[in-house]
Amino acid sequence: MEGCILLVLGIGLLHTASAVTHSLKYFYTASSEVPNFPEFVVVGMVDDVQMVHYDSNSQRAVPKQDWMNKRTDTQYWERETGNFLGSQQTFKIDINTLKQRFNQSGGVHTWMRMYGCEWDEDTRVTEGFDQFGYDGEDFVAFDLKTKTWIAPTPQAVITKHKWDRNMGFNENMNNYLTQTCIDWLKKYLDYGKSTLMRTVPPLVSLLQKTPSSPVTCHATGFYPSGVMVFWQKDGQEQHEDMENGETLHNIDGTFQKSVHLTVTPDKWKNNKYQCVVQVTGIKEDFIKVLTESEIQTNWGKTNRGANDPNTTGSALIIGVVVALLAVVAVVVGVVIWKKKSKKGFLPTSTSDTDSDNSGKGVQKT
Template sequence: MRSSVILLLVGISLAFAGKHSLKYFYTSVSGDKTFTATGLVDDVQFMYFGINTKKASPKTEWVREIEESDYWKRQTHLLVEQHHWILNTIWTESAGEHTYQITYGCEWNDETGKTNAFRQYGYDGEDFLFLDLKRDEWISPVKQGFRTQERCNNETIRLVHWKNYLKMDCIETLKKLLTLGKSSLEKTVSPQVSLLQKNACSPVLCHVTHFYPSDITVTWMRNGQELKNVKVGKLLPNEDGTFQKTVTLQTEADEWRKNEFSCVVKHQSKTFRKTLTEKEIRTKNKTAAPFDVTVVVVLVAVILSLSLIIGVIGYFVYQRKLKPALSGSASKCWLSFCRISGYVTANTSPSDSENTSQSSTES
């Protein structure tokens, strides 16, 4: 096993320069007793296990070339055992529907040689327990996990096992997978950068998509200085195997007209800079300049003036036509108009007035 890995590593070239990762995600739900496992190398899924099929299977063509013929059988056996352990240990002590998660993996920078690793457990979406490799101990951030923390730290063999796996075996497996997937994983796709905005009052989004590999830096700059008060979105996968990311800037239109705001994207393929201007910003994939508040105010004033003039003219015309027919029944006409419109006379109680006005509005 160890020798075959070494032979495969000979093919690694500087084309892989940068940080690489191998991650595993296990998820189990107590209610329906489901269990899934996913493996990713450089954020690309290469393995999947589902309890319905009870079989670990490759998700990419290049990973099928793993030399060991029994590799997938061994993976299946380990994951079935993991599922049984969760059923017999975790869910026997829990009532109701809950979620249990295990996340572990390692990182390797082939330029600096620096490595990192992690293993952590989650319960109902919250951190429950993690392995601190610098202190060589398990730590729980919540009171409910203190007993588990103490028990795990007393199991010296288990601690040594995971320490050796994460610092040595995991790194070797990562390097092997990088070699197997070299033709696919070392491809480089330059990102597409767009500045998006729903309307003039909405935040401005720097949307970066269709890039590979996933390692990317997206920042907003104001007059050459990096802004810290921005909202950084999560890295998301696209259907074609590339990635996307969004970083949101909250600023007023007047402010970015008077200053230079730029979205700077750094990817191993290229560095991009998009300066925030009315020409660059887009709304629903169409170029759209922000509304000018002054123009809006003028338009509203003109419309109101025209409405007032039309109303006055209509009133005098109405009075001239109605005056010959008016007599002592004028007060009755006015009272009828009030009732039809939902208004009431002055001697009506406040509660009646409120109810009548509401019914008129609803109708």
């Protein structure tokens, strides 16, 4: 079950990190018969930074960032707690309904919801999404264009027809995803701007386990998460013999990413290979030229410090562990996102998750 739970150019082209895209995402997870794991968990994230947490054990919504605690009041958290408690009750009913629908009696099962919005700071383009998954597979998703639900499995058709008939709810859902959610995203960005809007340059290291292993370009400690890491050979970007790693969280809230290059010593000694790192919001490129003195190895190297392989390896392990813990907390690694675009922004004066006003509450399956 842990596996299930743990289940994003050449010369002449301008090669830069992607534009700053901000996001507000909520993840609801109901589970059954999972040892040492709450039956219901809610995680709220702004730009992939957790700012709200709720679980069925504590039955309290709590801030996970100082700036959320400072900029919100007691009423805000009481509303959040009430809304999450209502969702917890609905999700508990849902998971029993779905087990019957899939002809399942007992065992470990998960019922998940992922919803939220994104806003491109440069183009002002917005996107909204709302998707449910059962046991790690897509179950039903909201289509912003038609304001109806998409059912990818036969067992979801009943839910689709039921939810499609609730046109008022779907209209409110559309308004939330395209307007209210964007409004709250901008509010939260303002609340945490000293943290969320900062830029931190990367520490770049070249690592190699053995003389015959791929050379890894490891960039760590950067913020925000938007990054391009790529190898160049004699000024041209390499597309072959490359393996891109995922962008992972570090324990201090920054990010890391690795790109592996398979190349023989003869090739990199007779050609100019270099790793280029570009971070969103930072104009400077960070470059490491592949030379014998730059490679940090697990054999014969005694240089210690920021680029020490043991230090960097530890940071990598920590980042992986933190990333896995985050996935466990929200149980979303097994859900495929389906996002549709829609512009819009309107002010709101209530809690982000206040279903009476936001229009993004939950329905029974």
